[in-house]
Amino acid sequence: MTASLTRRTRWALGSAVALAALFAGAATVASARGDGAASAPLTPAADSADAGFARDMAVHHQQAVEMSFVVRDVTDDEDVRRLAYDIAHTQANQRGMLLGWLDLWELPKTAPDGQSPMSWMPDAHSGHDMQGMKGMDHDGALMPGMATRTELAQLRSARGEQAEILFLQLMTDHHEGGVAMARGCAERCAVPVEKRLAQGMVDAQQSELGLMADMLAERGAAPRH
Secondary structure, three states: OOHHHHHHHHHHHHHHHHHHHHHHHHHHHHHHHOOOOOOOOOOOOOOOHHHHHHHHHHHHHHHHHHHHHHHHOOOOOHHHHHHHHHHHHHHHHHHHHHHHHHHHOOOOOOOOOOOOOOOOOOOOOOOHHHOOOOOOOEOOEOOOOOOOHHHHHHHHHOOHHHHHHHHHHHHHHHHHHHHHHHHHHHHHOOOHHHHHHHHHHHHHHHHHHHHHHHHHHHOOOOOOO
């Protein structure tokens, strides 16, 4: 199988997984409202894993959307631009769902006083999934996998293949952090629809990690970790 065929196959699989996650997430809005339910929906507490994941992943996703728009404007490579569009579209929609749930639950979109990012996942920086990730609040990187302010500035100033490689490396780190966070929700969250969306994020982003590794290899590069 040629590299281009392998990439197209990965893209098709990744897109199918991402679409499935989005359709599942869209269906959860009615469930989160309790529409058609015999009993009232579960409302998480402000310091719960459900609320913490919704707040933190909304911030995490926002940076992925930002990086995707940046690389779209600094490269003409259609494969990278297509990947960036898919990531921006999927994660912007998921971010809307997460913030929508917080509204439905009548919970704040910012952490309660004294509660830092990822406090809902206390072992986030000691578990296997987080090994090698960036520390929290380092040069603007609030959560594992997030790019620093310096790295974002480097991406904005890069062009062509240099920008493509840096984007793919930064997004690989970002996805690895996001997968670990989503796994944490799948294990800790109590609201079934949120757990399902989190598992969908794991499946879709793992598929994209394989695609990005292939794209980096085609450019003579590799993930940073």
